[in-house]
Amino acid sequence: MNIDRAVFAFAGIVVLAGLGLGYWVSPWWFLLVAFAGLNMLQASFTGFCPAALVFKSVGFKSGCAFK
Helix, strand or coil, rough: CEEHHHHHHHHHHHHHHHHHHHHHHHHHHHHHHHHHHHHHHHHHHCCHHHHHCCCCCCHCCCCCCCC
């Protein structure tokens, strides 16, 4: 798995977890979904993603979007 796929998988997990927690626990968890969406939007323009830096330091291979 490369960094790009790991970032997409992590973003998907965060969004689904935030939706589930927002529905069953507290609506405040929807802020997590908003944060993930805003982070994905800024990463699409800037190419900077904190999760990609973490995955790179762990040892994932570079992808096309995040190197």
